Amino acid sequence: MTKRLPRDPQKEQAILTAAVQEFGQVGYQASTDKIAELAGVSKGSVFRYFNNKQHLYYKAVQRAIDTIMAVVDFSVWTDSKDLVSMIIRATKYKTELSHQFPNEFGLLMRVYTSDSYVPKPMRDRVTKMFTELETNLMHTVIEATISHLNLRPGLDHKNVQVYLTMFLATLSQTIQQYFEKHPDVKKIEDMSDIIDQVKSYMDMLEHGIVVDD
Template identity: 40%
Template sequence: MTKRLPEDPQKKARMLAAAIQLFAAQGYEVTHVDQIAQQAAVSKGLVFKYFVNKEQLYLAALTAANQQFMTVIDRTVWQDSPDLSAMVINATRYKIQLQLQFPAEFKLLMTAFVHQQQLPASSQAYVQKMFVANHDLTSELMAPVVARLKFKPGVTAADFLEVIGYITNGYVQKIQQYLAAHPEMTRIEQMEPLIQDLATKLRLVESGFVVGG
């Protein structure tokens, strides 16, 4: 029986880094394993030895990208905010900062969410699991701030969070479009006009639009 040689962690890390970069830039279908091997400075055969096939390599890249964010996430950005508007603004700034710090990982995960129906079944299942986990994490991060809010009669926390979600999701799309149109952007300060516009919309929701009535 042939003895399996131990994996080289540095080579494996290079393969994953190359896979994240190329899958993020080109997508799953267009990216070839030989491109990843070339960028990682290893043989194509070694890539298959470590990851079996392209599908498993893509899944490993998704997992590594997601774990990167889960490792560095700072919960205090959400939980130490004085109110919900401040929390959304702080979290938005923080997410942009992470995106600028880890652009390939962020793009890979965003692309997987948007185009998950075009992915292999194993990656689709992982994306769905990741979506649920991220939703649960967001709820957990927001819970301490929401618990401190006092709502008007007839207004529930669920209603308020649903409306806030519509607004923030719209601004996430705006921010992604802006970053895609300005790949040279490297500083979060350059996004302040959009962030301040989001702050204005959140204040409108909290205070209401109509006087009297």
């Protein structure tokens, strides 16, 4: 009977790091040969630690999620003094994180957009994992947002959550595009144009767009 070699945690982590990088930059069609090369191990070692490419992909997605969750600072959302500053701070923070962890964000974005190269059973599995994470994060953000609003009596809390989810998702995309176009902007004081734009949207959110009769 062949004796099974003990696992080397350093090799395993090196393979995962390389997998996150390649899957994040190239997608599921990334070469396992390249992953082995980046990790400094043989291709056989890759499949000794991870049974097959699908298993490696799943663990890479899990690693990307764990990496982001280990550093994310929720006080950016919960401690903001008002909705405008919360949205600006949160979007800027997310943009900075994506630059700090480009491979992790790249991989999770591919999961979000359902990388068609991933076999469907695995695609469904990682999508479920990502959706659960996204739901938990959005719940935290939406609850922080609702706490800053003076809601009309009688509104259904769940309907408000759904409405704010759609609103904040669109607004965050707009702000993120601004930061991508203005990478040198670092201070809130230098963001008067985007802040004024966000304020106008928030005014419409809180007071509507139709004059009461």
